[in-house]
Each structure stands twice: as structure tokens, then as C-alpha cells.
Amino acid sequence: MCSMMKRTIEIREEGVPEELLVVRKSWEEGGVRFLSWSFRAERETVFPPMRVHIAVPARGIHYRWTPKLHLIKALNSDWFENLYETSGFTGAPVECLIAQDNKNCAVIALSDTLHTIGLKSIPVEETAQYDVEIALFDREAYRGLEYSVAVRVDTRPLPYYEALADTAKWWETIPGNEPAVVPEAAREIMYSTWYSYHQNVDEKTLFAQAELAKELGCGSLLLDDGWQTEDTGRGYAYCGDWKPAPSKFPDMAGFVKRMHDIGMGVIPWYSVPFIGERSENFQRFKDMLIDPDAEREWHVLDPRYPEVREFLIGIYEKALLDWDLDGFKLDFVDEFVVTPFGGREEDERRDCTSFTEAADRLMKDCMARLKSHKADIMLEFRQTYNGPRMRSFGNIFRAVDCPFDDAENHVRVTDLRLIAGESAVHSDMLMWDREDTAAGAALQMIQILFSVPQLSMRLEELPREHKEMLAYYCGLWKRYKKAFLEGSFEPLNPQCRYNVIMGRAGEQLACTYHSRELVSVRQPAREMVFVNGTGREGLLLRLGSGKTVYKMTVRECTGGLLSSGLLTDDGGILTVPVPAGGTVELIEDGSDFSIHKS
Structure with a gap:
């Protein structure tokens, strides 16, 4: 100790x-x-x-x-x-x-x-x-x-x-770090197109998907890479023009309006510093690059040029005004400062010498312009550009990509939350094998319940049990949202990948546990939920509430009821048969403990 x-x-x-x-x-x-x-x-x-x-x-x-x-x-x-x-x-x-x-x-x-x-x-x-x-x-x-x-x-x-x-x-409290306002929409479940569709996106397909996502409680669509190019070969060679691909989104403003009509926001993806050699704008900026000799078909713009900064800000401002967007997913912002410099040593067109100061100026000016048009705009940044300075610009911080890896996703959202204050922390987009068991698929949700989930599966193709699991856990997350997101946050044992996490808000307490060990609650709440992420059955629990009776409900991962009844706590260790991927809810009963004990 x-x-x-x-x-x-x-x-x-x-x-x-x-x-x-x-x-x-x-x-x-x-x-x-x-x-x-x-x-x-x-x-x-x-x-x-x-x-x-x-x-x-x-x-x-x-x-x-x-x-x-x-x-x-x-x-x-x-x-x-x-x-x-x-x-x-x-x-x-x-x-x-x-x-x-x-x-x-x-x-x-x-x-x-x-x-x-x-x-x-x-x-x-x-x-x-x-x-x-x-x-x-x-x-x-x-x-x-x-x-x-x-x-x-x-x-x-x-x-x-x-x-x-x-x-x-x-x-x-330090000037320059004042956190951006977080709109409530930033704390709603979102649907991302990346893992489910990659660059194969179009407005008809995504509108149908959005309707299904809305039923699960999603509030916005994250329109990832692919909307701006006819190419589907990955990479960023076509980045830099940021015009909707005609065959995919012939009427972007119309698509956004249709989404708004069903209550879904739209947040498109932009790779902020990248400009591709196949874009129309490349010739204009080919001598304003950090890495002109990079052996790839895209490069990093140099933010020390005022023309570069104004170009980027103008791109986002025009899109916001023309399409009535709800926010932006701004990717690769860290490339401004981590890409090794190989450009012009001296150039009078620059107005500053520091990369970090120039990138900071770009973000300040960009956020001021965008927020002057829409004060509650959502701005997503990705780990690892999630420090206190970035919190003054963005209000959503997402775990860096870790497809399939629920354990990594769990650790990353927890790392984010530890220094994120009131900023909205989002999981990496959730995906899994459709042939997996429902309990196995449920781990993807269980591991990130203390963040805002981002879903990225083709919902209509999920097996029935997977659909039931997803509906159950989305509903559980919404019911205990305050405890998961807004109250105290206690991630225990970082050396064990945060194998127990508790959150408390008012009369609610939520806990996920990811290893077979005794879960001790220092101060129980009137209403508590424990979620089994261990892959095995059983929960060892010490509530420490003393002589208390709880109404107990045990459910499997699909939400199916397994058992219900009364649980009496006399201060000792309780064994609760919670299945793998399942939950137990305890609500204080208020009846006489001595009767139930006898």
C-alpha cells in the first residue's frame, strides 16, 4: 500500500x-x-x-x-x-x-x-x-x-x-484549456458507417440503416470515409476536395434533411491535414506540405501557411452552411505535429515557425467560425489527440481504432475518461462476428458501457439473438446512463485492465466486472446493476449495506428473465448466479430484514 x-x-x-x-x-x-x-x-x-x-x-x-x-x-x-x-x-x-x-x-x-x-x-x-x-x-x-x-x-x-x-x-483553469460545451446529442448512442460499410456508402443504404439504428436509441449517423470519393480502395489519395461522390450522395443537403426528419443527426468524416495527389486541390498546395517526399499518394498540409488554414476552415464552414450538418468527425489532427518535417526550410508565406502553435491557431479559428453558426455543433476527435488543449476545441473523444478487440476498447475508453472531465467519451465502433454466440457478441457492449457506444454492424443482417442482445444493452445503457456517464467514476486495478468499474449518480450505481473476483461496494445505492463481462457464470458481491433486502432480477444477455426474487444482505459475501454476458439488478425493497433472514 x-x-x-x-x-x-x-x-x-x-x-x-x-x-x-x-x-x-x-x-x-x-x-x-x-x-x-x-x-x-x-x-x-x-x-x-x-x-x-x-x-x-x-x-x-x-x-x-x-x-x-x-x-x-x-x-x-x-x-x-x-x-x-x-x-x-x-x-x-x-x-x-x-x-x-x-x-x-x-x-x-x-x-x-x-x-x-x-x-x-x-x-x-x-x-x-x-x-x-x-x-x-x-x-x-x-x-x-x-x-x-x-x-x-x-x-x-x-x-x-x-x-x-x-x-x-x-x-x-489554465487559459486556453477551457472545455468546449458538450451538447446532449453528443451523449447519445451513435451509428458509424466505418466497419459496417467502409467506403461502400450511399444515401439510400444508409438511410435504411439509420431507421434501424434509431429504433435502438441512436441519435446521430457518423458518415465515415467514402462519401467524398467514388474510390473504394482505402487510402487518402482523393482527399482534399471534399465534394460528395455523385453516385453515392447526389443530394447531400436532401439526405441530411431526410435524416433530420426521422430525428437523426449527420456527422461526416474529414481527414483534416491530408491532401491527396489525385485531388483537384493538390496542385494548389503541393509546395505547402510538411512531407512532400512521402512515399504515398497523400501528404500532410503545413498549417504554418495562412492560406492552408483558411482553406481548411472554409471547407468545413461551407459544408456546415450548405448541408445543415450537426457536426464533424475531424481525423488525423495529430499528423500536424507527429509527421517528420521534410518541406521547405524557409518560406516567407508562413506567418509562424512553430507547428504546434500554427495547428493551435487553425483549431481555434476553425472552432470559432463553426460555433458562430451553430453553437451546439458536435466535434469528434480521436485518441490520442485528447488532451486538455483539445478539450477546448472538441466535445467528443473516441477510442482509437481497435476492431473486434473488446478488451482494448475497454481500456482505451477508460484511459480517456480518466482525464476527460465532462467531455463525451465514445467507444471505438463496435463490430463482431455474426456467427459468434450472443454472449460473446455482448462483450463488445459490456466492455464499453462507461462510454457512449458507437455501433457499426449491418443491423438487418444480425441473427435474432444478436438483435435482442443489442436492444437489451442499448436499453440498459439508457436506463443507467447517469451512473455510466455522469456520476462518480471508479475504474479499479489498471494493471488488470480495469477489471472492475463502478459509477454512481444519485440513487443509481452501475458496475461492470471482467474477472472472477470479489466485487466490493463501499456505499450501496438504492438501485444497482452489475454486468458480467467475465465470460463465466457467477458474481461474488459484498454490498456492505448491512441488514438490507433487495428485489433481485437476473437476466441473460438478450434480456431474457432468468430469475427474480428477494436478496437479503447481512453484510457478508453474496453469491449471485449471473450468467456470462448477463446482468443482475438490485433495488432496495424497504421491507423488514429480520423476516426475510428467518
């Missing part, structure tokens, strides 16, 4: 040049320590690479969490590559060191959520400390007169997920 003793951290600097004026400060607020550095030069200069090391006693530290680790939560050794880079467009500047009992040992987070920063953390054998290295001005040069950064070091022995939630709230 993480010791209750206050941790003494050590600070060390590397590479700070003598000619820079440096002001260092340290203070404490609410049990959290803050460190800040302000660097100032006599004249505008390119700041050299610098390092700050924060050494934390390794006492009690067993696991490590960052926004970009996904399945791996283990500590690493110094002979492995540990450095990960974060900026406004990839990851987030935070590291969390966790004890075995889910308590926080140290959350180290930075105030600079825009510029590229390297983070590297390793156990140090010689000192039995955990060293967190912060690399400034390494990946991308920073030019200016001054630079300031604060580091927030939280060693309070809170549950790690509460410490990370507090970090997200701190980021929200």
Missing part, C-alpha cells in the same frame, strides 16, 4: 544556460505541491533543450499510468525506450504512479499543454527512487523572449482516479 507519510521529492535541472534569467518558485495548495520555472532571454532566441528531473521515493509504487500507455501499466526499466512525447495534439503532460490498492503515489502534471514536451519515467536502481524526466525544447524548437511552465506534484494518497480527475480540473 502507498504509505501515508508525506513524500519528499527531489528536483534536479540539466542544460539550463547561464545567459538565461531563471525565476524558480515553489508553493503548496491543498496538500499539492507546485513548482514553476520562468526563463527569460535578453533578445529573442531559440531556447536550447533542457531537462527537469523529479525524483519520487519508490515506496509503494507498483504501476504507472499515462494517457498513451493503453494496455501496459507496468513500471519500465531504464534500458527500454521510455520517452513519450506530448503536445496539444497528442497525449497529455501527465504521469501517474499508482500503489497496489488503487491509491495515488504521485501525479506529476505540467501546465504547458500546447508545446511538445518529452516525459520519461524509470525506476533508479542506485537510489530506489522513481525518476520522472521532463524534456523541454527537444523535439520542436521554441523561439521567443520568455517561457514559463508550472509542474503540479500531487502525492496525496487518494484513489488514483480522483487524483487524475483533480488534475483535469486544474488544467481547465
Whole structure:
């Protein structure tokens, strides 16, 4: 367990040049320590690479969490590559060191959520400390007169997920990170065309699919890649013109209106930075690329050109106004800052030198223009560009693609939620084998119930049991939506891929469990649901409610009733026969415990 003793951290600097004026400060607020550095030069200069090391006693530290680790939560050794880079467009500047009992040992987070920063953390054998290295001005040069950064070091022995939630709230107070408003439509189940149709989309087929999706509770259609090209060979060679393919969508505005008439929004996909060599616009921008020599048929536009930024913003603004869209799925935004630069070294047409600052300006201007026309517009971004800076632009953050992989989807949406605040977190699009059992298919839903589901199966082709399963779980999700999305969020045991997750809102509690272990509820609610994602029958449950009687309903994955009756809790361990993929709902009965006990 993480010791209750206050941790003494050590600070060390590397590479700070003598000619820079440096002001260092340290203070404490609410049990959290803050460190800040302000660097100032006599004249505008390119700041050299610098390092700050924060050494934390390794006492009690067993696991490590960052926004970009996904399945791996283990500590690493110094002979492995540990450095990960974060900026406004990839990851987030935070590291969390966790004890075995889910308590926080140290959350180290930075105030600079825009510029590229390297983070590297390793156990140090010689000192039995955990060293967190912060690399400034390494990946991308920073030019200016001054630079300031604060580091927030939280060693309070809170549950790690509460410490990370507090970090997200701190980021929200920093100018430039104010979260975008999240419309209610962003928290409704959505239907995505990607896995179900890929680029083989057309308005007649999708309208029929949307009608079926609407019956399941879907509120919007995510119109993915393919609407803008006659090509169906994947890749992005035709990106850049963004005109509906005539054979697929001869009347996009008419299609959107028909969708609105049945209560479905439309959110088309755009690969923001990509321009393909087969697009009409390629010749116009072929000398404004980050990677002109890339050995593929598409390239990344350079946002440091004002003409590039205005072109992209104009594309989205025109589509919004012409078609009355409900939002945009903006893909590959991280390519602006992760693609190695191979373009023109100097060009007077650019109005800034920094890729991150130019991309930030693009997104700010774009969001301002779009929201001036539609304040409640939905904007989906994909992991890993889901940090605090991106939350000021987008209001939907989707798990990065992991087709079929329910376990990965589970981990990714959970990683997103830990620092997402009130932003809407969506699953990757759900797909499965139609020949699978209903219980096997149900795992795709069970694993992502603590996010907004995105469905991507051809609904009319599903076997009857799969349709029943999907209808049941969509209904369950809507019934317990507040507990799944809006209340407290407790993902336990990140080293075990978050094998138990609980959420509470008001009188509701929802829990999914993914391994055969005792599920302990610290504070039971009047109404509770437990969802079996283990693949085996049975739930071991300790409610801790004391002498209480519950009405119990056990259902299989299709919603079929298996049993109902009364469950009496005397504070001990309860065994409930919940089938694989099934659920048990407990509602406080309010009758006399002593009668039922006898």
C-alpha cells in the first residue's frame, strides 16, 4: 500500500544556460505541491533543450499510468525506450504512479499543454527512487523572449482516479484549456458507417440503416470515409476536395434533411491535414506540405501557411452552411505535429515557425467560425489527440481504432475518461462476428458501457439473438446512463485492465466486472446493476449495506428473465448466479430484514 507519510521529492535541472534569467518558485495548495520555472532571454532566441528531473521515493509504487500507455501499466526499466512525447495534439503532460490498492503515489502534471514536451519515467536502481524526466525544447524548437511552465506534484494518497480527475480540473483553469460545451446529442448512442460499410456508402443504404439504428436509441449517423470519393480502395489519395461522390450522395443537403426528419443527426468524416495527389486541390498546395517526399499518394498540409488554414476552415464552414450538418468527425489532427518535417526550410508565406502553435491557431479559428453558426455543433476527435488543449476545441473523444478487440476498447475508453472531465467519451465502433454466440457478441457492449457506444454492424443482417442482445444493452445503457456517464467514476486495478468499474449518480450505481473476483461496494445505492463481462457464470458481491433486502432480477444477455426474487444482505459475501454476458439488478425493497433472514 502507498504509505501515508508525506513524500519528499527531489528536483534536479540539466542544460539550463547561464545567459538565461531563471525565476524558480515553489508553493503548496491543498496538500499539492507546485513548482514553476520562468526563463527569460535578453533578445529573442531559440531556447536550447533542457531537462527537469523529479525524483519520487519508490515506496509503494507498483504501476504507472499515462494517457498513451493503453494496455501496459507496468513500471519500465531504464534500458527500454521510455520517452513519450506530448503536445496539444497528442497525449497529455501527465504521469501517474499508482500503489497496489488503487491509491495515488504521485501525479506529476505540467501546465504547458500546447508545446511538445518529452516525459520519461524509470525506476533508479542506485537510489530506489522513481525518476520522472521532463524534456523541454527537444523535439520542436521554441523561439521567443520568455517561457514559463508550472509542474503540479500531487502525492496525496487518494484513489488514483480522483487524483487524475483533480488534475483535469486544474488544467481547465489554465487559459486556453477551457472545455468546449458538450451538447446532449453528443451523449447519445451513435451509428458509424466505418466497419459496417467502409467506403461502400450511399444515401439510400444508409438511410435504411439509420431507421434501424434509431429504433435502438441512436441519435446521430457518423458518415465515415467514402462519401467524398467514388474510390473504394482505402487510402487518402482523393482527399482534399471534399465534394460528395455523385453516385453515392447526389443530394447531400436532401439526405441530411431526410435524416433530420426521422430525428437523426449527420456527422461526416474529414481527414483534416491530408491532401491527396489525385485531388483537384493538390496542385494548389503541393509546395505547402510538411512531407512532400512521402512515399504515398497523400501528404500532410503545413498549417504554418495562412492560406492552408483558411482553406481548411472554409471547407468545413461551407459544408456546415450548405448541408445543415450537426457536426464533424475531424481525423488525423495529430499528423500536424507527429509527421517528420521534410518541406521547405524557409518560406516567407508562413506567418509562424512553430507547428504546434500554427495547428493551435487553425483549431481555434476553425472552432470559432463553426460555433458562430451553430453553437451546439458536435466535434469528434480521436485518441490520442485528447488532451486538455483539445478539450477546448472538441466535445467528443473516441477510442482509437481497435476492431473486434473488446478488451482494448475497454481500456482505451477508460484511459480517456480518466482525464476527460465532462467531455463525451465514445467507444471505438463496435463490430463482431455474426456467427459468434450472443454472449460473446455482448462483450463488445459490456466492455464499453462507461462510454457512449458507437455501433457499426449491418443491423438487418444480425441473427435474432444478436438483435435482442443489442436492444437489451442499448436499453440498459439508457436506463443507467447517469451512473455510466455522469456520476462518480471508479475504474479499479489498471494493471488488470480495469477489471472492475463502478459509477454512481444519485440513487443509481452501475458496475461492470471482467474477472472472477470479489466485487466490493463501499456505499450501496438504492438501485444497482452489475454486468458480467467475465465470460463465466457467477458474481461474488459484498454490498456492505448491512441488514438490507433487495428485489433481485437476473437476466441473460438478450434480456431474457432468468430469475427474480428477494436478496437479503447481512453484510457478508453474496453469491449471485449471473450468467456470462448477463446482468443482475438490485433495488432496495424497504421491507423488514429480520423476516426475510428467518
